[in-house]
Amino acid sequence: MAGNALARAPLAAGFADPVRDSQAVFRAVMTALARPALPQPLAVALGPPAPLTPELAAVALALADHEAPLWLDGPLASVSAVADFLRFHTGAPIVTDPAGAAFALVADAAALPPFDAFAQGTQDYPDRSTTVVAAVERLAQGRGLAFEGPGIRQRAALDAAPVPADLAQRLARNRALFPRGVDLVLVAPGRIAGLPRSLTPVGEP
Amino acid sequence: MYVAVKGGEKAIDNAHRLLAHARRGPADLPEVAPAQIAAQLTLGVDRVMAEGSLYDRDLAALAVKQARGDLVEAAFLVRAFRTTLPRFGHSLPVDTTRMGVERRVSATFRDLPGGQVLGPTFDYTHRLIDFRLAAGAEPPAPAEAPATPDEPMPRVTDLLDGEALIEREAPGEEGAPIGDLTREPLDFPADRDLRLQALARGDEGFLLALAYSTQRGYGRTHPFVGEVRFGEVAVEFVPEELGFAVPLGRVAVTECQMVNQFKGSAQVPPQFTRGYGLVFGQSERKAMSMALVDRALRAREFGEEVVAPAQDEEFVLAHADNVQATGFVEHLKLPHYVDFQAELELVRRMRAEHAARGSEAVGMREAAE
Amino acid sequence: MSAATGYSFAYLDEQTKRMIRRAILKAIAVPGYQVPFASREMPMPYGWGTGGVQVTASIIGPDDVLKVIDQGSDDTTNAVSIRKFFARTAGVATTTKTREATVIQTRHRIPEAKLGEHQILVYQVPIPEPLRFLEPRETETRRLHALADYGLMHVKLYEDIARHGHIATTYAYPAEVAGRYVMDPSPIPKFDNPKMDMCEALQLFGAGREKRIYAVPPCTRVRSLDFEDHPFTVQSFREPCALCAATGVYLDEVVLDDRGGRMFVCSDTDFCEERRADGHRGHLLGEAPAAIAGEAGDA
Numbered sequence: 001m002a003g004n005a006l007a008r009a010p011l012a013a014g015f016a017d018p019v020r021d022s023q024a025v026f027r028a029v030m031t032a033l034a035r036p037a038l039p040q041p042l043a044v045a046l047g048p049p050a051p052l053t054p055e056l057a058a059v060a061l062a063l064a065d066h067e068a069p070l071w072l073d074g075p076l077a078s079v080s081a082v083a084d085f086l087r088f089h090t091g092a093p094i095v096t097d098p099a100g101a102a103f104a105l106v107a108d109a110a111a112l113p114p115f116d117a118f119a120q121g122t123q124d125y126p127d128r129s130t131t132v133v134a135a136v137e138r139l140a141q142g143r144g145l146a147f148e149g150p151g152i153r154q155r156a157a158l159d160a161a162p163v164p165a166d167l168a169q170r171l172a173r174n175r176a177l178f179p180r181g182v183d184l185v186l187v188a189p190g191r192i193a194g195l196p197r198s199l200t201p202v203g204e205p
Numbered sequence: 206m207y208v209a210v211k212g213g214e215k216a217i218d219n220a221h222r223l224l225a226h227a228r229r230g231p232a233d234l235p236e237v238a239p240a241q242i243a244a245q246l247t248l249g250v251d252r253v254m255a256e257g258s259l260y261d262r263d264l265a266a267l268a269v270k271q272a273r274g275d276l277v278e279a280a281f282l283v284r285a286f287r288t289t290l291p292r293f294g295h296s297l298p299v300d301t302t303r304m305g306v307e308r309r310v311s312a313t314f315r316d317l318p319g320g321q322v323l324g325p326t327f328d329y330t331h332r333l334i335d336f337r338l339a340a341g342a343e344p345p346a347p348a349e350a351p352a353t354p355d356e357p358m359p360r361v362t363d364l365l366d367g368e369a370l371i372e373r374e375a376p377g378e379e380g381a382p383i384g385d386l387t388r389e390p391l392d393f394p395a396d397r398d399l400r401l402q403a404l405a406r407g408d409e410g411f412l413l414a415l416a417y418s419t420q421r422g423y424g425r426t427h428p429f430v431g432e433v434r435f436g437e438v439a440v441e442f443v444p445e446e447l448g449f450a451v452p453l454g455r456v457a458v459t460e461c462q463m464v465n466q467f468k469g470s471a472q473v474p475p476q477f478t479r480g481y482g483l484v485f486g487q488s489e490r491k492a493m494s495m496a497l498v499d500r501a502l503r504a505r506e507f508g509e510e511v512v513a514p515a516q517d518e519e520f521v522l523a524h525a526d527n528v529q530a531t532g533f534v535e536h537l538k539l540p541h542y543v544d545f546q547a548e549l550e551l552v553r554r555m556r557a558e559h560a561a562r563g564s565e566a567v568g569m570r571e572a573a574e
Numbered sequence: 575m576s577a578a579t580g581y582s583f584a585y586l587d588e589q590t591k592r593m594i595r596r597a598i599l600k601a602i603a604v605p606g607y608q609v610p611f612a613s614r615e616m617p618m619p620y621g622w623g624t625g626g627v628q629v630t631a632s633i634i635g636p637d638d639v640l641k642v643i644d645q646g647s648d649d650t651t652n653a654v655s656i657r658k659f660f661a662r663t664a665g666v667a668t669t670t671k672t673r674e675a676t677v678i679q680t681r682h683r684i685p686e687a688k689l690g691e692h693q694i695l696v697y698q699v700p701i702p703e704p705l706r707f708l709e710p711r712e713t714e715t716r717r718l719h720a721l722a723d724y725g726l727m728h729v730k731l732y733e734d735i736a737r738h739g740h741i742a743t744t745y746a747y748p749a750e751v752a753g754r755y756v757m758d759p760s761p762i763p764k765f766d767n768p769k770m771d772m773c774e775a776l777q778l779f780g781a782g783r784e785k786r787i788y789a790v791p792p793c794t795r796v797r798s799l800d801f802e803d804h805p806f807t808v809q810s811f812r813e814p815c816a817l818c819a820a821t822g823v824y825l826d827e828v829v830l831d832d833r834g835g836r837m838f839v840c841s842d843t844d845f846c847e848e849r850r851a852d853g854h855r856g857h858l859l860g861e862a863p864a865a866i867a868g869e870a871g872d873a
Binding site: 212213214216217281282284285287288289290291292386387388389390391392393394519528529530531532533534535536539540541542543544546547548549550551554555558 | 581582585586587589590593610611612613614615616617618619620621622624644645646649650651652653654655658681682683700710711712713738739740742744745746761762763764765783785786809811824825826827841865
C-alpha cells in the first residue's frame with residue numbers, strides 16, 4: 001500500500017495559508033449565498049488535478065472535513081487523483097450515495113444530477129441537506145435566469161453556462177419544497193454565485 | 206491598526222489586576238503550587254476533570270489555582286481549553302473488569318469474587334475535625350498486603366447476568382456511530398449514550414439532588430448498589446492508518462452499577478434493571494447519582510409513567526451542565542438597561558392610562574350623583 | 575497559530591470554524607430557521623455572548639474592522655471584554671464608529687445609523703426559540719416550526735391586548751422572516767425591529783448555550799407580528815436626546831440624583847458622539863456627568 005502511494009505522482013499542494021485562505025473562501029461562499037445570483041470574486045491559487053477546478057477545490061478545502069462528506073460527479077470520480085487530493089487535504093469521507101453528502105462537487109454542470117438525488121433535509125431539520133457546488137465556464141450578472149427572494153432587493157438575473165436546459169424548472173420545484181431543498185453554488189474561474197433554496201425563479205428578466 | 210480605548214477598559218484592567226492580587230493572597234504566605242493541588246486536593250481536581258470533561262490532572266490543578274478554588278469556574282477553564290483541542294476519534298470502550306482496583310464495594314452481596322476492597326474512603330470515618338492536620342503531622346505508613354496477581358475482577362452485574370436475573374446489556378453494534386454532544390447538539394429524545402455523556406459531564410450537585418429525589422418518591426427505582434469500584438483502567442485507540450488497538454495510557458475512573466427494581470410480563474420473566482455511572486477520578490457520590498438518574502431516565506424504555514423531574518429527559522439534560530447554568534444565571538449581572546427602559550416606558554404608560562380611567566370613572570360617578 | 579496568544583486565529587480551531595461556517599451557510603439558505611450547531615465552550619461564560627463570539631470568530635478575517643456594542647454602547651464591560659478578546663486572538667482592527675466597521679457584534683441593540691451592504695451584524699442571543707416561554711419542550715416547538723404553526727404566539731399576544739390593552743412584549747419581539755419562520759430577534763427593544771426589515775447588511779444570530787445559529791439575509795422581509803386592529807408600533811420618547819438633540823432614536827434614562835432628576839440620552843453612544851461632533855447640541859450637554867457625556871479625547 002505504502003509502495004503504491006509512493007509510486008504515484010506527488011499530491012498537489014493545498015492552501016498556502018490554510019487559516020486565511022479558508023476564511024477568505026468561506027466569506028466568498030457566504031456572500032454568494034447571502035446575495036444570491038450576484039457573482040462574487042473568488043481568488044484561488046490552487047492547482048488541483050483535473051477535472052477538479054481550482055474553485056471547486058477551494059470550496060471543498062474550506063468547508064469539508066471528516067464530519068462533512070463529499071460526493072463527486074462522474075468526471076471527478078473517474079480520476080483517482082481527484083479523490084486522493086481531496087481526501088488528503090480535507091480528511092472528508094468520499095461517499096458514493098449523493099444523499100449522504102454535505103457537499104456535492106460537480107465538474108460537468110450540464111449533466112447536473114436531479115436535485116432529489118441529494119439530501120433535501122426534513123421538515124424538522126431542513127439544514128440536513130446537500131450543498132451542490134458545480135463548475136461552469138461562464139458566470140455573469142444579467143441576461144439569464146431571473147430570481148426573486150431573500151437577499152435580492154428586487155430582482156436579479158444570472159447568466160451561467162453550461163447548465164441544464166431545465167435549471168429554472170428544477171429550481172422552481174426546489175423552491176416548492178421549502179424549507180426543504182438543496183442549495184446550489186456555481187463556480188467559474190475567479191467567481192462564485194449562490195442559488196439557495198429560498199430563491200424563486202421568475203422567468204426572463 | 207487602531208484600537209478603541211475608553212474609560213471602561215481601564216476599570217476592567219484594574220479589576221483583573223485586583224483579582225490576581227486577591228488570588229495570590231498575603232505575600233508572607235508561601236504560594237500554593239499546582240503540583241500540591243494535584244497531589245493533595247485530589248478529589249477537587251477529580252471533580253474538575255469530570256465536569257471539565259478532560260482527563261488532565263496537571264491542567265485541572267492549575268485551573269483550580271487560577272479559579273481560587275472555585276471548582277465550577279475551574280471546570281469552565283478546562284472546558285474552554287478542551288474545546289480548542291483537535292479530536293482524533295473515540296477510544297475503544299474501557300474494560301473495567303481489568304481495572305487496577307483501589308476500592309470496590311458491593312451492597313448486594315456479603316462477599317463476592319475479588320472481595321470487598323475498602324481502599325481510601327471517608328466512609329466509616331468519624332467526621333471530627335482533625336486538628337493534627339493543622340500542625341502538618343506525617344501520617345503513618347499505609348498497611349500493605351501481598352500484591353494480588355493482576356487478574357480480572359468480574360462485575361456484580363455480570364454475576365447476576367449469568368443467571369439471567371438482570372437485563373442483558375446489548376453490546377453496541379460494531380461501527381455504530383458514537384454520540385458526542387460536544388460535536389452534535391443534543392436532539393430529543395436522546396439515546397442512552399448521549400444521556401450518559403451528559404450526566405458524566407453534569408454538575409455533581411444537580412445530579413445528587415435529582416438522585417436523592419428519586420429516593421424520596423419522585424420517580425422511585427428501588428435501587429441497590431450492585432457495586433462501586435475505583436481504580437485505573439487502560440485506554441486504547443485504533444488509529445485509522447494502523448487498524449489495530451494501541452494503548453494511550455491509563456485513567457482513574459469510578460464506576461457504579463446500580464441494580465434496580467425488576468421488570469417482567471406474561472411473556473418475559475422478571476429481571477432486575479440497570480442504572481450506570483462512570484466518572485473520571487474518584488467520586489462515588491457522582492457515579493452513584495449518575496447511575497440513579499440514568500435509571501430514572503430510562504422510564505420511557507420500560508413503559509413507566511414519566512411524572513418526576515429525574516425522569517424528564519429534556520429537563521435533566523438541559524440543566525445538568527453547570528458551565529452553561531452558571532453562565533446564564535450570572536449573565537443577569539450584565540447591563541440590561543435597554544430592555545429595562547422599554548419596560549419602564551410601558552409600565553409608566555399603562556399606569557397613566559389606569560389613572561386616567563380611574564378619574565374618568567370618578568367623573569362619571571360624580572355626574573350620576 | 576497567533577504567536578501572541580498560543581491560540582488559533584480568532585481562538586477557535588479550524589475544524590470548529592468549518593462546522594460553524596457550514597451552519598451559517600444553511601442558516602442563510604433557510605432564513606429565520608434555527609440551525610443546531612455543536613457550540614463549543616468559550617473562555618467567557620454562557621449567556622455572555624458565546625454564540626455571537628463563535629459566529630464572529632468563524633466569519634472574521636484579517637481585513638475586517640470589528641465593532642462590539644452592548645446596550646448600544648462600546649464602553650460597557652461585556653463589549654470591552656469581547657472587543658479585547660478579538661483584538662488579542664485575531665489581531666483585527668477594532669473601532670467604535672459604526673460606519674467604519676465591517677463586522678458589528680451586538681447585544682440588545684441595532685445601531686441607529688443605517689447599515690450598509692459591506693457590513694455584517696452579529697447578534698448575541700440568549701434564548702433563540704420565540705415559542706420557548708409558551709412551550710418549554712424542544713420536541714414540541716420544533717414540530718410547530720415545521721408546520722409553520724404560530725397560533726400559540728398570536729394567542730399570547732392577543733391575551734396581552736385583552737388584559738392590558740397593549741401587546742405587553744417590549745423587547746425580543748417576535749418577527750416573521752421572509753414569510754415563513756417566526757424568529758426571536760434577541761432581546762433588542764422592539765423599537766429596533768423595523769431596522770431588520772430589508773436591512774442592507776447580513777444579520778447573523780448566535781446562541782451559544784442553546785446551540786443555535788440563524789440568519790436574515792440582506793434585503794429580506796422581516797415583519798413584526800401584529801393584528802389588523804392592533805398594528806405593530808414602536809415606542810416614542812417625549813424629549814430629544816439631552817446631549818445631541820436627536821429625535822426618533824432609542825434613549826437611555828439616566829438618573830441624576832435622588833430627587834427625581836433624570837435625563838434621556840442616546841443609547842447608541844457612537845451615533846450620539848458623531849452628532850455632537852457635527853455640532854448638534856442637546857439641552858443638558860453642559861451639565862451631563864462625564865461618564866455619560868464621554869471623554870473628549872477618545873482615541
